Amino acid sequence: xxxxxxxxxxxxxxxxxxxxxxxxxxxxxxxxxxxxxxxxxxxxxxxxxxxxxxxxxxxxxxxxxxxxxxxxxxxxxxxxxxxxxxxxxxxxxxxxxxxxxxxxxxxxxxxxxxxxxxxxxxxxxxxxxxxxxxxxxxxxxxxxxxxxxxxxxxxxxxxxxxxxxxxxxxxxxxxxxxxxxxxxxxxxxxxxxxxxxxxxxxxxxxxxxxxxxxxxxxxxxxxxxxxxxxxxxxxxxxxxxxxxxxxxxxxxxxxxxxxxxxxxxxxxxxxxxxx
Amino acid sequence: xxxxxxxxxxxxxxxxxxxxxxxxxxxxxxxxxxxxxxxxxxxxxxxxxxxxxxxxxxxxxxxxxxxxxxxxxxxxxxxxxxxxxxxxxxxxxxxxxxxxxxxxxxxxxxxxxxxxxxxxxxxxxxxxxxxxxxxxxxxxxxxxxxxxxxxxxxxxxxxxxxxxxxxxxxxxxxxxxxxxxxxxxxxxxxxxxxxxxxxxxxxxxxxxxxxxxxxxxxxxxxxxxxxxxxxxxxxxxxxxxxxxxxxxxxxxxxxxxxx
Amino acid sequence: xxxxxxxxxxxxxxxxxxxxxxxxxxxxxxxxxxxxxxxxxxxxxxxxxxxxxxxxxxxxxxxxxxxxxxxxxxxxxxxxxxxxxxxxxxxxxxxxxxxxxxxxxxxxxxxxxxxxxxxxxxxxxxxxxxxxxxxxxxxxxxxxxxxxxxxxxxxxxxxxxxxxxxxxxxxxxxxxxxxxxxxxxxxxxxxxxxxxxxxxxxxxxxxxxxxxxxxxxxxxxxxxxxxxxxxxxxxxxxxxxxxxxxxxxxxxxxxxxxxxxxxxxxxxxx
Ligand SMILES: Nc1ncnc2c1ncn2[C@@H]1O[C@H](COP(=O)(O)OP(=O)(O)OP(=O)(O)O)[C@@H](O)[C@H]1O
Ligand SMILES: [Mg+2]
Numbered sequence: 001x002x003x004x005x006x007x008x009x010x011x012x013x014x015x016x017x018x019x020x021x022x023x024x025x026x027x028x029x030x031x032x033x034x035x036x037x038x039x040x041x042x043x044x045x046x047x048x049x050x051x052x053x054x055x056x057x058x059x060x061x062x063x064x065x066x067x068x069x070x071x072x073x074x075x076x077x078x079x080x081x082x083x084x085x086x087x088x089x090x091x092x093x094x095x096x097x098x099x100x101x102x103x104x105x106x107x108x109x110x111x112x113x114x115x116x117x118x119x120x121x122x123x124x125x126x127x128x129x130x131x132x133x134x135x136x137x138x139x140x141x142x143x144x145x146x147x148x149x150x151x152x153x154x155x156x157x158x159x160x161x162x163x164x165x166x167x168x169x170x171x172x173x174x175x176x177x178x179x180x181x182x183x184x185x186x187x188x189x190x191x192x193x194x195x196x197x198x199x200x201x202x203x204x205x206x207x208x209x210x211x212x213x214x215x216x217x218x219x220x221x222x223x224x225x226x227x228x229x230x231x232x233x234x235x236x237x238x239x240x241x242x243x244x245x246x247x248x249x250x251x252x253x254x255x256x257x258x259x260x261x262x263x264x265x266x267x268x269x270x271x272x273x274x275x
Numbered sequence: 276x277x278x279x280x281x282x283x284x285x286x287x288x289x290x291x292x293x294x295x296x297x298x299x300x301x302x303x304x305x306x307x308x309x310x311x312x313x314x315x316x317x318x319x320x321x322x323x324x325x326x327x328x329x330x331x332x333x334x335x336x337x338x339x340x341x342x343x344x345x346x347x348x349x350x351x352x353x354x355x356x357x358x359x360x361x362x363x364x365x366x367x368x369x370x371x372x373x374x375x376x377x378x379x380x381x382x383x384x385x386x387x388x389x390x391x392x393x394x395x396x397x398x399x400x401x402x403x404x405x406x407x408x409x410x411x412x413x414x415x416x417x418x419x420x421x422x423x424x425x426x427x428x429x430x431x432x433x434x435x436x437x438x439x440x441x442x443x444x445x446x447x448x449x450x451x452x453x454x455x456x457x458x459x460x461x462x463x464x465x466x467x468x469x470x471x472x473x474x475x476x477x478x479x480x481x482x483x484x485x486x487x488x489x490x491x492x493x494x495x496x497x498x499x500x501x502x503x504x505x506x507x508x509x510x511x512x513x514x515x516x517x518x519x520x521x522x523x524x525x526x527x528x529x530x531x532x533x534x
Numbered sequence: 535x536x537x538x539x540x541x542x543x544x545x546x547x548x549x550x551x552x553x554x555x556x557x558x559x560x561x562x563x564x565x566x567x568x569x570x571x572x573x574x575x576x577x578x579x580x581x582x583x584x585x586x587x588x589x590x591x592x593x594x595x596x597x598x599x600x601x602x603x604x605x606x607x608x609x610x611x612x613x614x615x616x617x618x619x620x621x622x623x624x625x626x627x628x629x630x631x632x633x634x635x636x637x638x639x640x641x642x643x644x645x646x647x648x649x650x651x652x653x654x655x656x657x658x659x660x661x662x663x664x665x666x667x668x669x670x671x672x673x674x675x676x677x678x679x680x681x682x683x684x685x686x687x688x689x690x691x692x693x694x695x696x697x698x699x700x701x702x703x704x705x706x707x708x709x710x711x712x713x714x715x716x717x718x719x720x721x722x723x724x725x726x727x728x729x730x731x732x733x734x735x736x737x738x739x740x741x742x743x744x745x746x747x748x749x750x751x752x753x754x755x756x757x758x759x760x761x762x763x764x765x766x767x768x769x770x771x772x773x774x775x776x777x778x779x780x781x782x783x784x785x786x787x788x789x790x791x792x793x794x795x796x797x798x799x800x801x802x803x804x
Binding site for chain 1 (some may be wrong): 570616660664667676699747
């Protein structure tokens with residue numbers, strides 16, 4: 001067997017035991033890893049103009065903004081409800097639509113369900129590519145296509161959810177034990193019936209749980225989509241940060257925190273029940 | 276009645292799994308099929324319910340030519356044949372009773388099929404099947420909470436609920452401990468006696484085969500090399516089926532072969 | 535019907551009410567969200583732009599896409615994005631080490647762990663764009679603000695995953711070493727660090743993957759990376775340039791994802 005290049009350069013230590021056997025200890029990889037990390041760090045440092053003195057001299061600016069957020073501007077609450085509901089509605093609708101469309105996509109990607117390598121590969125690649133696009137960038141593009149507003153945000157959430165659930169589900173479906181499916185066929189069920197009664201009960205709990213998890217995450221994403229004009233509280237954040245109205249920003253963040261917290265607890269409760 | 280006439284089976288990759296098989300098995304027989312790994316035991320029983328196709332010869336089950344069946348006919352035909360697997364092949368993330376109810380799925384109306392809502396009389400049938408194998412109290416437990424022996428009995432109940440003429444069992448006790456294996460074999464025996472279902476079992480435990488089956492079929496390299504009463508199986512017969520110990524590679528050879 | 539069967543039949547759990555309640559709530563939520571989102575189809579302008587983006591993807595500005603020499607091409611923009619994500623991950627993972635120890639109930643007392651946890655949750659809920667805008671006030675627009683943002687936003691997840699690693703440390707090794715009479719230093723150096731190093735590294739690589747995606751959007755607020763040129767190109771309808779940037783982005787993120795999965799697999803398998 002050919003030795004990895006690393007072992008050719010840094011020869012393994014060889015110990016000879018008293019009974020004549022030889023034991024080789026490969027040189028540790030850790031120094032190499034550290035060296036590479038150090039090198040890339042220096043390069044990145046140069047490229048991004050990191051300057052620690054700026055942090056020392058002007059870092060207080062950050063703290064000032066942070067302390068300005070307290071106490072939050074309670075009067076701003078009335079302006080928050082509308083965009084907040086928009087945010088929740090966008091993520092809800094986008095998540096549900098995405099989760100539903102993810103089913104056919106996941107099935108078409110699963111090599112044990114649809115026995116067509118080309119089709120499987122095509123849909124897998126599609127989902128992977130879709131997944132690389134950050135939601136905010138999809139939202140930006142969507143605002144150009146659908147105009148400013150909640151529709152663009154919903155489309156962005158929808159596409160991300162589709163790719164996320166689609167990928168997780170085909171990975172799950174491909175690992176399903178097909179034994180029960182076979183047993184059902186041996187009992188005279190058609191392929192569709194065997195799928196309904198062997199695969200669906202196995203996959204459904206995971207599907208619901210993954211969908212809930214995606215929805216949880218989507219609320220966070222949806223909160224910033226307004227920044228590119230795709231509706232929701234992001235709009236407020238953008239506007240108030242621009243006006244340096246930090247107490248109102250603090251209020252938006254506080255409400256956001258509460259909403260995310262509540263939704264996460266509810267979703268966590270149901271996800272626990274599903275496993 | 277199951278009848279093999281000059282049956283040959285070759286897999287698409289060229290492996291010949293059955294050659295020139297001639298067998299007649301009457302209704303109500305309890306048959307054990309024994310042979311080395313790869314001899315063709317699974318292939319033999321899987322041809323009976325058309326999970327595999329035969330290439331040559333004819334296979335008739337209850338006067339039906341199995342090879343001539345098409346589409347829906349195959350499915351209706353399979354409903355009269357139960358099958359038990361070594362790895363149970365249950366839906367583990369759902370309840371015991373839901374697994375047993377599967378056999379009634381083809382009878383349901385379209386909306387019931389879709390939603391999976393079963394009528395009461397089907398549920399009663401399922402529970403009675405569970406009662407017959409002694410795990411009625413586990414009906415609403417999830418399958419993955421049961422032991423292997425209990426799971427195999429769920430599979431058996433699922434087959435009983437199907438009310439088949441024939442039960443095909445592919446190494447049903449291979450993943451069970453010796454005591455549980457006997458319990459499950461007892462279930463098979465009792466069902467065979469009470470309902471007159473034919474039972475064909477692939478099995479590696481020769482002692483169990485001889486103890487429970489009325490008839491033993493020995494297979495070697497796809498050919499039937501023994502077919503007779505279990506009482507008449509002698510050491511010579513076993514040597515014939517499994518090959519005498521001289522042919523079994525010795526430990527030293529194995530080690531050398533690997534180096 | 536025999537009695538035992540009858541008895542068992544009556545015991546069937548009834549989940550109809552539970553399931554129909556959940557279904558009703560779900561339907562109500564769906565209707566409610568339909569009311570909030572005004573569904574607009576493609577109008578003519580939208581269709582035009584969508585087809586422009588597509589044609590941009592298939593006829594990208596190749597000069598811009600492969601411009602390795604000047605500072606403004608896709609490669610250098612991607613490099614800046616990579617650098618932001620990398621430094622952010624490095625800083626974030628270093629900051630996460632003390633924090634994760636402060637969060638581990640098996641290392642510090644429960645109240646301390648709880649308070650640290652709360653602080654981390656707090657840090658995590660503020661969206662990265664908000665941090666980006668706050669740091670721009672410190673450093674001015676540019677990649678440096680991006681690095682600071684990434685450092686802060688990665689702390690939350692990294693430290694939570696580090697805690698899992700710490701809590702799952704194999705204590706058997708430590709016991710064995712104690713029984714051999716090792717000093718505390720020896721226990722940490724030979725018993726704990728080797729276990730932590732590769733797991734921490736794996737977590738960090740995973741986070742790098744995510745940070746890279748996040749770094750692309752920081753440009754939208756002016757915190758460096760490829761986001762800003764993308765938004766400029768779109769606002770000025772330079773579709774072939776948009777196509778080049780999107781292609782570069784997708785290829786980069788896919789490549790890093792594949793590479794980091796490979797790397798983490800090797801780390802796990804030694
Ligand atoms: N689906 C298949 N495709 C190709 N060849 C197969 C297939 N299934 C089995 N074979 C081959 O057919 C031969 C008989 O296999 P079979 O599974 O019937 O043996 P078996 O007696 O059941 O063995 P075991 O005791 O290990 O279960 C073997 O050589 C096997 O490799
Ligand atoms: Mg077999």
